[in-house]
Structure formats: structure tokens, C-alpha cells
Amino acid sequence: MSDQLCVRLGIDVPVYQAGMGGVAGPELAAGVSNAGGLGHLGCIRRSAEDTRAWIREAKALTDKPFGVNLVPPGGGVDGFEAQLAVVLEEKPAVLSLFWGEFSDAISRAHDAGIVTMVQIGSADEAKRAADAGADVLIAQGTEAGGHVRGESKLADLLGRVIEAVAPLPVLAGGGLSTADDVSAVMRNGAAGPWVGTRFIATQEAFAHPIYKQRLVEGHGVDTHHARAYSYGWPFGTPYRTLRSRRYWDPLRWVNGGVRPHDKDSYARRFSLYCGSGVDAIDDIPRAAEIVARLTPESSDV
Ligand SMILES: Cc1cc2nc3c(=O)[nH]c(=O)nc-3n(C[C@H](O)[C@H](O)[C@H](O)COP(=O)(O)O)c2cc1C
Known part of the structure; x- marks a missing residue:
């Protein structure tokens, strides 16, 4: 499942950097994608033109696939629809969505040739996103940094989501900082880790x-x-x-x-x-170093 998703996305390793509002900008997304994982721009609250500017900056920094993350209730001054229109024009490899209503965004992204990921916090929500056509689900446990959709720990949620949406691939997010954390979720059936906080402590993150x-x-x-x-x-x-x-x-x-x-x-x-x-974060290396550390062992994939 993990390999199939990498092939579909055109990435080398199943390490997925979370779309984090504000702090995940072009340098981080490109740093992760250039290292073989999938980087993501966190575009919550950006205007439509600022969203376009970040996508273009990322394209200038990498020719590898990357994703754009939108949060419908946080559509910025122009609103979600205007941000989405930019994404459909710019056609990043992936659109990921989190929180709220996104009605026909998934089918419109598909029409533009964009793979869709939806971050969810329960098996019911995963099923609804799958029924709406999502290609990949992201199970978010309560260990996650930032806003938290779910009310279960990742280990409890992951299996329920995998069962609810099989055969769709499911990424696992929340509290993952080390190779051992990644092994554990891969052994429980995740198609890859969805990692936020560990990537904030990198040179490229747009964080203070x-x-x-x-x-x-x-x-x-x-x-x-x-x-x-x-x-x-x-x-x-x-x-x-x-x-x-x-x-x-x-x-x-x-x-x-x-x-x-x-x-x-x-x-x-x-x-x-x-x-x-x-606890496991004790340095601020380049993003590529984190991708290397979190790349699952072949025995886990
Ligand atoms: C600073 C920060 C900002 C975040 N902003 C977003 C966001 O805009 N959109 C989104 O889908 N998830 C957002 N998240 C949640 C992540 O997608 C993901 O669930 C979380 O980072 C995973 O847990 P971890 O931080 O322990 O790795 C954010 C997380 C952090 C830490």
C-alpha cells in the first residue's frame, strides 16, 4: 500500500510532511520533496494571490511533487472558493483538506488531475470523505499538534479508519517524531507517517x-x-x-x-x-535529514 501510493504520487519514500498553516511554506515543502518525501504548503488564511505566490515559489525550488493544504473555514480574505480556484489552476500534485465542508472540492480537484487527501478524526468522518471521493485519508490522533479533529489516540483510531475505508490508503498523524514511531504505525497498516511538529524544528520551516x-x-x-x-x-x-x-x-x-x-x-x-x-526533538537540522531519519525500513513497508 505504501509503495503503491509512492508510485502513484511519484515520490521516492513514504514520508508525508503535514500542511501546517503559516509555518509550512515553500522552503520546507521543497526541502521535503527534494529529499524524496511529499512536502506540503499550509495555506490556511492566505489570500488567493498569496496562495498562488507560495505555489509558484515551491515550483521554483523543486520539480518534485508537493501538496497544498486548505482548511475551508480558514479561507483567508478571499475565502476558500478563491483559494481552491488557484489550486485548480496551478495543479500541485496533491490537495489536502482539513475541517469543515468542502462539498465538491474533491471532484473538481480530480477533474484537474490532482490527488486528494482528507485529514479526519474518526472512522465515520473517514467514511464520509471516502464516499465523497477522497483518494487518501489521514487519520489524526489526539497526540497531534495544532488543531485536533479527533478524540481518539492514534493507535486506536488508525485500525478503525483502515477498516472503514479499505482498500484506500491511510496515513497516520499525531506525535510521530522518530523512526520507531514510524515503524509502529507502518506495522499497524499505515501507508506512511503524516508528520508536523518534527518538521517545524528544521532549518527551512517558516517558524520563529x-x-x-x-x-x-x-x-x-x-x-x-x-x-x-x-x-x-x-x-x-x-x-x-x-x-x-x-x-x-x-x-x-x-x-x-x-x-x-x-x-x-x-x-x-x-x-x-x-x-x-x-520529547524526541533535540536538534534543528535540514528537512532532508528528517526525511532520511523517518524513512521506514523496508521490513516495515
Ligand atoms: C503549527 C501547526 C499548524 C497546523 N496547521 C494545520 C493546517 O493548517 N492544516 C492541517 O490540515 N493541519 C494542520 N496541523 C495539523 C497537522 O496536519 C497534523 O495533524 C499534525 O501536525 C500531526 O501531529 P504532529 O504535529 O505531532 O506531527 C497543524 C499542526 C501544527 C503543529
Whole structure:
């Protein structure tokens, strides 16, 4: 299943970098794709023209396949439909979708020759996405950093999703940082790992240097799955962040990501999107190094 999906996508190894809003830009996507995996642009909240600009930048940095991630309720100033129109024109290899209604986006992507992936949090949601024509499902466990769709741990969710949508390929996401993590999900039937947080701590990620350093120093016990205020989302939407240990600081209640041009004080003081696999992050290498470390052993595929 893993090999078949690589062949279909034209990639060398089954390592899938998650579309992460803001922090997954052209350099990271191209860095992952040039190393043989599938990189992704996280285009939530970008205008249509900014979405196009990132796709073109990525195309200039790699001639390998990459994906574009859209989140319908986070369509930016022009809205989801305008972002989607750009994707259909620019034709990246993959469109991945997360959260909310995307009605006919899957069939329109197919008409444009684009493979579709949908990140889901339950077997029922996976079935609905498969019925809508999704080519690949991404099972997101509660260990995941950023916004969290599901309410089950990855190990419990993965088998249920695989069973619900067989024979479609299912990627596994949430808390995966090491080769052992990848082996475990591959042995449980995943077609590959969908990895977010581990790729934030790379040279190419469009994240503030203090954010990257906090991931290196962070501990899994400090991550929590909660439903309070997260920047740009309705109050109560579930997310996982690395809680700030500045207990006296009111800004620790802000949950978000921080980009290179944002204030240093935000990167130091916010609680930052982060998966539970942060304990295993202890360096900030090039993205290609992470692709190499996470490439499954042939015995696991
Ligand atoms: C900073 C950050 C931003 C994210 N933004 C998005 C997004 O825009 N779209 C999306 O589909 N998933 C998003 N996610 C969730 C990822 O797709 C994926 O489920 C998660 O990163 C996997 O868990 P991990 O971070 O422990 O590897 C985000 C995750 C992080 C950490």
C-alpha cells in the first residue's frame, strides 16, 4: 500500500510532511520533496494571490511533487472558493483538506488531475470523505499538534479508519517524531507517517527561531489537548500546544504558532502548537535529514 501510493504520487519514500498553516511554506515543502518525501504548503488564511505566490515559489525550488493544504473555514480574505480556484489552476500534485465542508472540492480537484487527501478524526468522518471521493485519508490522533479533529489516540483510531475505508490508503498523524514511531504505525497498516511538529524544528520551516528552540527544549508532559482560545479559530476548537511555563504571564493563555517576522516576545510567551512527540526533538537540522531519519525500513513497508 505504501509503495503503491509512492508510485502513484511519484515520490521516492513514504514520508508525508503535514500542511501546517503559516509555518509550512515553500522552503520546507521543497526541502521535503527534494529529499524524496511529499512536502506540503499550509495555506490556511492566505489570500488567493498569496496562495498562488507560495505555489509558484515551491515550483521554483523543486520539480518534485508537493501538496497544498486548505482548511475551508480558514479561507483567508478571499475565502476558500478563491483559494481552491488557484489550486485548480496551478495543479500541485496533491490537495489536502482539513475541517469543515468542502462539498465538491474533491471532484473538481480530480477533474484537474490532482490527488486528494482528507485529514479526519474518526472512522465515520473517514467514511464520509471516502464516499465523497477522497483518494487518501489521514487519520489524526489526539497526540497531534495544532488543531485536533479527533478524540481518539492514534493507535486506536488508525485500525478503525483502515477498516472503514479499505482498500484506500491511510496515513497516520499525531506525535510521530522518530523512526520507531514510524515503524509502529507502518506495522499497524499505515501507508506512511503524516508528520508536523518534527518538521517545524528544521532549518527551512517558516517558524520563529525561538519557537524552534522551544521545541528542542520542550517536554511532552507540557503539551496539552484543550479547547480554549486559539488565534483565528472559534473559541472552544480543540488544539494541542506546548504550554508556556511562565505561569504568571497572561500571554501564556494565547495558543498559536509564531512566524519569523512575529515579535520575539510572542514566541517566548505564547503556548505554541506542538504534538506530544516533542520529547524526541533535540536538534534543528535540514528537512532532508528528517526525511532520511523517518524513512521506514523496508521490513516495515
Ligand atoms: C503549527 C501547526 C499548524 C497546523 N496547521 C494545520 C493546517 O493548517 N492544516 C492541517 O490540515 N493541519 C494542520 N496541523 C495539523 C497537522 O496536519 C497534523 O495533524 C499534525 O501536525 C500531526 O501531529 P504532529 O504535529 O505531532 O506531527 C497543524 C499542526 C501544527 C503543529
